[in-house]
Amino acid sequence: MGRCSLAFVALSTCLLIGYSIAVGPYEWMGRDNFDLVMEKMISVNEKNCMELSIDSLRLPVNSLGQVPKFNILPQIVIFPNRTKLIHLHNMALNRGYFYSYILQRLNTSEFDFPMLPGFMYYYLSAAATVTSAPGLLNGSAILFDTDCQYANWFPTILNFNTTLPLFGPKAWRLDDYQDNVNWLREPTNHTIIIEDLGSGPDHNYTARWHRLNPLFLYDPDPRIKIDFIPDRRTDFQGKHQYDFNIYCANSTGVMCKLPNTTRNFFGPPSPGIQETYQPVYFSRPYFDCGRTNMWVVTSVGPVVDVMMRYSQAINLLRPRYVAVSTSDIDFRRIDFDPCARSVDSSDYTYFSGVARCGPTTLCEPLPGYGFQRGGYMCHCLPGFRYPYWQNGPFLGRDIEQASDPESKQFECIPVKWRIQRLTQSGTSTSGTGAKRRRRRSASDVKLLVQLMRLYNASSMSELELRAGEHDRLDKEAAVKAKRANSGVLKYVNLAKSAVGNAVSYLVNATVAVVNSTAQPAAKRQLEPRHPLPEATQRLLDERKSRVKRTIDTSADYGEQNIYYLGRLSSFAPDRYNAVKALIDQTIAITPETCGSTPPDKLVLPGEVGFGADKQFEVQARTALRLAHFLSAFQQNVNPDEIYGGLRGDKFLNEHQIYGEVFSNVMADQWILSSGVYFDRDSFSNPETNRKLEFFGPTAYKIGSEQRTDQKQRELSFIAEDAAGWPSSRAYYEKDWFKVLKERWASNTYGLEKFVTKPYVRFDLNGTSSKPFQRFPIYYRAPRFEDVYWSKPYFDCNPNKDPNRRSLSAWVITASVPFFGISPYKTLQFMGVVAVTVPLSKMDINMCPSNFYEANFFKNTAPCHFDTTYCVPIIQNRFALQNYKCECRQGYEYPFNDISIWFHAGGTVSQNYEKMMNNEQNYYRMLTCREGSASSLLPTMAVLIVGALAAWLSSLTSVQC
Numbered sequence: 001m002g003r004c005s006l007a008f009v010a011l012s013t014c015l016l017i018g019y020s021i022a023v024g025p026y027e028w029m030g031r032d033n034f035d036l037v038m039e040k041m042i043s044v045n046e047k048n049c050m051e052l053s054i055d056s057l058r059l060p061v062n063s064l065g066q067v068p069k070f071n072i073l074p075q076i077v078i079f080p081n082r083t084k085l086i087h088l089h090n091m092a093l094n095r096g097y098f099y100s101y102i103l104q105r106l107n108t109s110e111f112d113f114p115m116l117p118g119f120m121y122y123y124l125s126a127a128a129t130v131t132s133a134p135g136l137l138n139g140s141a142i143l144f145d146t147d148c149q150y151a152n153w154f155p156t157i158l159n160f161n162t163t164l165p166l167f168g169p170k171a172w173r174l175d176d177y178q179d180n181v182n183w184l185r186e187p188t189n190h191t192i193i194i195e196d197l198g199s200g201p202d203h204n205y206t207a208r209w210h211r212l213n214p215l216f217l218y219d220p221d222p223r224i225k226i227d228f229i230p231d232r233r234t235d236f237q238g239k240h241q242y243d244f245n246i247y248c249a250n251s252t253g254v255m256c257k258l259p260n261t262t263r264n265f266f267g268p269p270s271p272g273i274q275e276t277y278q279p280v281y282f283s284r285p286y287f288d289c290g291r292t293n294m295w296v297v298t299s300v301g302p303v304v305d306v307m308m309r310y311s312q313a314i315n316l317l318r319p320r321y322v323a324v325s326t327s328d329i330d331f332r333r334i335d336f337d338p339c340a341r342s343v344d345s346s347d348y349t350y351f352s353g354v355a356r357c358g359p360t361t362l363c364e365p366l367p368g369y370g371f372q373r374g375g376y377m378c379h380c381l382p383g384f385r386y387p388y389w390q391n392g393p394f395l396g397r398d399i400e401q402a403s404d405p406e407s408k409q410f411e412c413i414p415v416k417w418r419i420q421r422l423t424q425s426g427t428s429t430s431g432t433g434a435k436r437r438r439r440r441s442a443s444d445v446k447l448l449v450q451l452m453r454l455y456n457a458s459s460m461s462e463l464e465l466r467a468g469e470h471d472r473l474d475k476e477a478a479v480k481a482k483r484a485n486s487g488v489l490k491y492v493n494l495a496k497s498a499v500g501n502a503v504s505y506l507v508n509a510t511v512a513v514v515n516s517t518a519q520p521a522a523k524r525q526l527e528p529r530h531p532l533p534e535a536t537q538r539l540l541d542e543r544k545s546r547v548k549r550t551i552d553t554s555a556d557y558g559e560q561n562i563y564y565l566g567r568l569s570s571f572a573p574d575r576y577n578a579v580k581a582l583i584d585q586t587i588a589i590t591p592e593t594c595g596s597t598p599p600d601k602l603v604l605p606g607e608v609g610f611g612a613d614k615q616f617e618v619q620a621r622t623a624l625r626l627a628h629f630l631s632a633f634q635q636n637v638n639p640d641e642i643y644g645g646l647r648g649d650k651f652l653n654e655h656q657i658y659g660e661v662f663s664n665v666m667a668d669q670w671i672l673s674s675g676v677y678f679d680r681d682s683f684s685n686p687e688t689n690r691k692l693e694f695f696g697p698t699a700y701k702i703g704s705e706q707r708t709d710q711k712q713r714e715l716s717f718i719a720e721d722a723a724g725w726p727s728s729r730a731y732y733e734k735d736w737f738k739v740l741k742e743r744w745a746s747n748t749y750g751l752e753k754f755v756t757k758p759y760v761r762f763d764l765n766g767t768s769s770k771p772f773q774r775f776p777i778y779y780r781a782p783r784f785e786d787v788y789w790s791k792p793y794f795d796c797n798p799n800k801d802p803n804r805r806s807l808s809a810w811v812i813t814a815s816v817p818f819f820g821i822s823p824y825k826t827l828q829f830m831g832v833v834a835v836t837v838p839l840s841k842m843d844i845n846m847c848p849s850n851f852y853e854a855n856f857f858k859n860t861a862p863c864h865f866d867t868t869y870c871v872p873i874i875q876n877r878f879a880l881q882n883y884k885c886e887c888r889q890g891y892e893y894p895f896n897d898i899s900i901w902f903h904a905g906g907t908v909s910q911n912y913e914k915m916m917n918n919e920q921n922y923y924r925m926l927t928c929r930e931g932s933a934s935s936l937l938p939t940m941a942v943l944i945v946g947a948l949a950a951w952l953s954s955l956t957s958v959q960c
């Protein structure tokens with residue numbers, strides 16, 4: 001890409017002369033905000049960042065657009081260009097919920113104090129957040145406010161009711177190319193460094209003078225609003241109280257009837273749509289000086305605790321923000337919207353208008369480009385079409401490489417003679433009463449060709465060729481047909497006019513309508529009545545196939561080549577019926593009827609879930625994060641560890657795991673339930689020192705029935721121990737458990753190895769930091785590709801059993817294994833982490849795709865593939881309309897619509913179905929017609945030709 005090399009050149013000049021200007025390589029590219037930001041970004045590096053002012057270390061406040069907001073997330077469509085920011089948002093929130101939960105769950109006495117997370121928990125939890133999201137997250141931290149951490153890992157030197165001055169474990173990915181064990185000298189991306197930001201020189205990160213503080217801990221700008229610590233909110237508005245009920249298992253297969261725990265805790269807020277505050281805010285992009293030395297964006301959410309915790313004076317207890325939970329992402333990986341937006345639009349950012357689309361086109365951002373030029377495409381405006389050489393929209397990356405003369409070529413041509421969209425009554429007359437048109441004589445064709453000469457000299461030769469070919473075929477066909485059977489001659493003639501005239505694309509709109517409706521009507525007449533002689537039939541077939549144009553280009557659209565018109569462009573009517581039946585089946589099953597439905601009807605084929613790994617990536621990574629954490633923790637924790645005053649963590653206890661599954665469900669709008677399912681005898685309860693046969697804490701997004709208040713019900717959650725599920729639905733018999741166990745129990749080959757380098761504080765006040773006793777710490781954990789996706793199924797409660805919790809919806813479960821250490825010091829499969837997501841949020845891709853893609857819905861979009869191609873669209877809906885049919889190269893959208901230039905999937909599917917049911921429809925009109933103009937500018941000649949052609953067609957197309 002020209003831009004990258006430019007950046008490189010600019011960077012090297014910068015190093016040479018110490019100053020540089022970013023400009024486009026060609027004159028037509030004016031200097032814009034992107035260039036200004038590039039200049040700023042390349043002028044800062046790890047050597048000079050310490051000396052630069054705060055303002056040169058950060059980008060303008062409005063550099064980020066469309067940041068996720070907690071209260072509107074459930075109502076918007078999630079596009080792929082926001083997935084990374086949503087993961088960033090959810091991870092900050094997830095840790096915020098978890099630490100709020102656990103700090104208040106175990107805060108009563110000296111007895112439960114040791115069971116709170118120790119320093120290893122904080123360290124490895126932050127590390128797992130980073131290692132489970134390569135390419136998404138670069139860092140994760142919990143930063144406590146002054147005197148808010150009652151640390152339990154200094155039992156001999158810190159009294160249990162006293163606090164550490166500051167505590168801020170932060171993990172980030174390290175460029176390890178210089179490690180002496182890294183022979184390849186290539187970053188592995190698997191090395192994590194964890195430091196306590198509250199130790200070392202200048203460690204008071206909460207102080208105003210501190211470098212970090214203005215960058216992401218505190219930013220009072222109303223568009224940013226990060227001010228969680230120190231907590232100045234005296235009201236309870238920003239601290240919601242959540243209820244939770246936990247049902248235990250009496251023994252394997254026996255569930256408790258009543259919840260054994262009913263409590264509540266204060267956590268990050270969960271604002272309704274009216275409220276103006278959010279639980280998570282995003283910093284402006286800043287240079288992370290001295291750590292990653294990259295431009296990053298940080299999401300910041302609060303952690304709530306009841307302070308002063310062990311004070312005798314109960315009336316002093318109040319919830320307050322004690323810490324912030326943060327996650328970082330490389331700014332260059334965030335997609336931005338380069339299209340022009342009006343200043344008062346909510347999508348307006350610093351980069352609006354950076355795209356270089358021409359005035360006849362409409363700009364649309366493309367996902368996956370990050371902070372790079374060219375992440376957009378230019379569609380023709382409604383009422384315009386592409387010049388004949390252009391296949392599909394103009395791509396930004398082509399435009400950004402265009403030289404000065406080339407830059408004018410990315411314009412569209414106006415479409416003449418547009419059709420008013422027909423109403424229901426309009427279709428009925430033209431659909432039924434169509435009779436065949438008078439055949440156009442050879443002299444007509446000559447006249448048309450003459451007109452065309454006037455119209456555009458450059459396309460003349462092609463037209464002449466086509467007209468000549470048309471005549472020749474006409475003659476040939478007539479001769480052959482005469483020879484075969486004079487009786488069928490009339491069919492042949494009929495077919496010839498029906499199958500399409502080579503010059504029909506010259507005629508104006510009215511004819512196009514008549515033509516497209518008349519065609520199939522004529523065919524229908526042709527087919528059944530008398531069987532045609534074989535030779536004639538072959539001839540007819542031959543004619544049909546000759547008329548079809550094949551276009552074969554290599555233009556691509558993201559990963560997939562959708563303009564390709566070879567074998568891929570097919571529509572399978574029987575598949576459509578199967579798909580329709582499947583959708584009907586999913587709709588027919590409701591929580592009321594599912595009990596009486598045969599079990600095999602409650603499971604859909606696995607191919608239905610095709611694409612879930614992309615759409616639910618954020619949710620699956622939440623499960624992966626927990627699997628990474630459980631693996632890291634169980635492979636490394638040692639309660640007997642002593643390092644100066646520091647003590648190792650206790651083993652995992654059930655409160656921590658319940659906290660983890662609760663926070664998975666609470667921090668993500670699409671996770672309906674989440675669980676950690678231990679294999680047989682893998683979990684032992686450190687409180688009772690007893691091994692549990694099975695243990696499966698599962699949290700649900702189901703409000704407590706006792707709550708009548710709607711808002712409070714949204715803030716209440718339920719969990720249960722899945723070990724109590726009856727043996728008919730035991731979790732160790734579910735495919736999402738069994739398949740993973742079969743794969744991983746005997747063979748752990750293929751796990752990824754991660755290296756963490758923890759630094760701990762040297763003394764209580766953190767005057768300096770030192771490497772931990774065991775340094776580095778290793779753990780092995782699964783990759784994202786190891787996530788198992790279940791078939792879509794209906795989670796049913798057949799007998800309405802009040803002691804059974806079910807989601808009563810079509811769902812998909814994603815599960816991922818975690819590993820500990822066996823008594824023989826080998827890696828051991830310990831269980832799986834699962835999240836369950838709603839099928840109703842999944843988009844169906846009905847467009848043609850590669851033969852090896854196991855997509856149930858492939859080839860079921862009833863687009864007219866001879867003139868259109870299919871583009872999937874994202875709506876977060878499980879319905880047969882997530883596509884559009886756009887015009888192919890050389891074709892134009894014939895209707896006079898002000899806002900669209902394609903046939904929307906909903907309309908196409910609906911009309912196709914009506915046609916199959918012999919109802920009134922205009923399916924046949926949902927095509928594109930051959931483009932008729934190739935000149936960029938409408939001239940007088942065009943207008944004359946238009947008038948002539950209109951007059952001519954009124955002559956030639958006399959019908960009835």
Ligand SMILES: *[C@@H]1O[C@H](CO)[C@@H](O)[C@H](O)[C@H]1NC(C)=O
Binds near residue numbers: 161311312
């Ligand atoms: C901590 O507890 C001890 C007794 O257990 C008490 O004397 C002391 O005042 C407490 N300190 C604080 C800071 O609450």
Ligand SMILES: *[C@@H]1O[C@H](CO)[C@@H](O)[C@H](O)[C@H]1NC(C)=O
Binds near residue numbers: 186187188
């Ligand atoms: C590490 O990450 C970089 C940037 O995403 C990538 O280019 C590189 O291939 C990765 N290295 C490995 C060994 O996967």
Ligand SMILES: *[C@@H]1O[C@H](CO)[C@@H](O)[C@H](O)[C@H]1NC(C)=O
Binds near residue numbers: 146165204206207208
């Ligand atoms: C850090 O700075 C803040 C603000 O200056 C101050 O209130 C706090 O006591 C300091 N904390 C430490 C541990 O010095």
Ligand SMILES: *[C@@H]1O[C@H](CO)[C@@H](O)[C@H](O)[C@H]1NC(C)=O
Binds near residue numbers: 066081335337338365
């Ligand atoms: C993300 O994609 C959608 C759909 O194409 C678009 O409407 C939106 O503006 C894009 N957002 C950004 C920030 O690029």
